[in-house]
Amino acid sequence: MRCYGYDETGREVIEAEATVIREVVQRVLAGESMRSTVADLRARGVTTSAGRPWTQQSLSRLLRNPRLAGLKTYRGEVVGKGQWPAIIDRDTHKKLLALLDDPSRKQPYSTNVRKYLLSGGFLICGYPLPDENGPETHIDGKPLYTQPSNSGKRGYVCRSGSPSYGCGRIRIAADSLEEEVAARALARLASPKVRARLEAAVGSAADGNEHIGGVLEAIDERLEEAGQAYAKREISLVTLKAIEEQARNERRDLKEKLAQAARLQALPATTPEALAEWWVDAPLERRREMLALVLDRIIVKPASRAGVVHLDTDRLEFVWK
Template identity: 30%
Template sequence: MHKEPADPQLACIYCRMSEDREGGGLGIDRQREDCEELAQQLGLKVIRVYTDNDLSAYSGKPRPDYQLMLDDLRRGIYGTVIAWHTDRLHRRPTELEEYIDVCEPRQIQTRTVKAGSLDLATATGRMIARQLGVQARYEVERMIERQRRAREQKVQRGEWSGGPRPYGWEEDGVTPVTEEIAVIREAAEAILAGASARAVAADLNLRKLPTSTGARWDGGSLVRMLKRPRNAGILQHRGEEAGPSKWDAALDEATWRSLRAVLDDPSRIPSSSNVRKYLGSGIYRCGVCGEGLTSFSKGKDHPPQYKCRKNGCVQRDLARLDKWVQAALIKRLQQPDAADLLAAREEPVDVRGAQAELLQARATLDALAQAFGAGDLDMQEWRVARAAARARKEKAEAVLSAAVQVNPVAGLVGAEDVWAGWTALDLSRQRAILDWMVTVRVLRAKVGRQPGGKYWDPDAVVFEWK
């Protein structure tokens, strides 16, 4: 449908940067200044400047200001679009065709600082625009190929392929930052001992130890940092482990894989509705049916209670039960034989054997990939052989994932003041110690005043020390 031509003297400017490496939109400012100078030379009146900073036209991700500009062009607000280059407007043919469909009916002109003008109202002008678009797309694809090949070569040499500064290392990704490496090791040990990621993050913030970008930690950012293969000196490429790195590891592989197993455990991931607030929630057991106890409250005027989660078999005052259990724990930790609590309960893991098996499986997978690429194996042979090698690799990784366990009571056994050490721990560490040391079974309590004049029935709490 024919539309009234827009006023060519009324112009808008569009600026875009794919990656703002300097920060602050300096590249956008330079584009805008050049476009404003061109508008002045052409005698055009600039009504508005549209900017999309740090957004690629090639990626296909939405560009808010670009879409807003198209909507305004459809309404006939401007008769001329000014850009630094045509590739600032679009690098995908589908975007170019949409732009043509908007500009052609209203005879909207396109003026650029570096590529001249485009008359999209004529077949010749549209052909030139399409050729420029094809050229721009070719240049981007060639650049992507070069970057991908460069990353692959770095991975093959065990080098870092670049990106934001990783926590624990300098900008080069190789030189360690001693203080941050210590934090990685400390956080790993705390979580292996039962601490929650939220508690560790809160402690780091309290000590004013920021992330690599200077931000505050939260549970999610800490978990993502600790799960990185680079912490164990393992390269990662396209989401997969790609062999040993040239930088020194912050954690040995067995510790890192054990840490990954703990962090990947679905039972550790809390939602806003099930974050544990009390010592015994889910740990204390009902002495009647064996189910866990959960906390509940009838209202602010009633003290919180523990009760059997499934059948409601038992119900006890929450604060008094926690106090009773803590007293029993401290008494046990003060016994002369408390050092026995540090003895390992699990069978020792052959860490070196598992690591050797893992290296062999990786080497086999690499050799199979080379043989397949050279045509020495067909697809079926490669799949069968790869499946066996991957099974060996996954089995070795599983062994290493259970190799390192930090005893949660290590910091309390032999302490000069066990109670002070206990109260200094966050709730997640206290719960880990409780779960590790004892099974607490809560029976139905006797009703009324007990011998000694108290209403608390001590015989209704049974401790089964592990």
């Protein structure tokens, strides 16, 4: 994928996009928040090089990119001056990095520790949206995030703002949903047929760490060779990016296979009763690991009617592994 501000070759500036970059840089350095800047770009219909709406994450990645300052990198390290025109000067690039890396900009109580059972991608917004094919032809598809209600009750919501910029129209209570998901997941984990299928799916990963380790090393070697070929101008930037994308996908799939094998080995019990007993006192992360064995995602659809206090299971579309 091309870098915003440059054409597919990576060597020619697209002036309209460069103008946007310079404007954004000026606003951020002047103290405007990333949230406000992104909201403005989205409102104006300014999109990324892939045609997607900007997010705080994607804009931050762009502003950190040394390419904008005419700098060449290899494996994340600046290795010299590139053979393309800079959009911003190096001093401005340094100021941006210093600003974006300032610890005071980070949320003081932010943490990567999950506090909800289904946070982190298990839940997907199923609100129907229109497209060129007509009304309600596809779902929003954005992940749901944790958010308590005004009364403090735990819930999962589709956020209209950062970080997902979803429809903002889906909310579901956490407690009853988590109880339903746990009951269904434990039943599947106790099924010998399901366990056999899972073991077949991960193959010999449980006993094949050395083999997979060798495959990961081969991927790294392929990336290094591609980087050297690009440095010698034997391949284009587009080809290099394609190789890197394929390598990332292969590495992710292999690591997930290893993780699934480890989860299978750590399965604490095999009967429904024993699993349910273990679940009661298990740490949240262990529960999430067990869920990840069998659950890919749950699509949460709109409520059929307002004011319903019990869980409407018709809203839920389970996608099992």
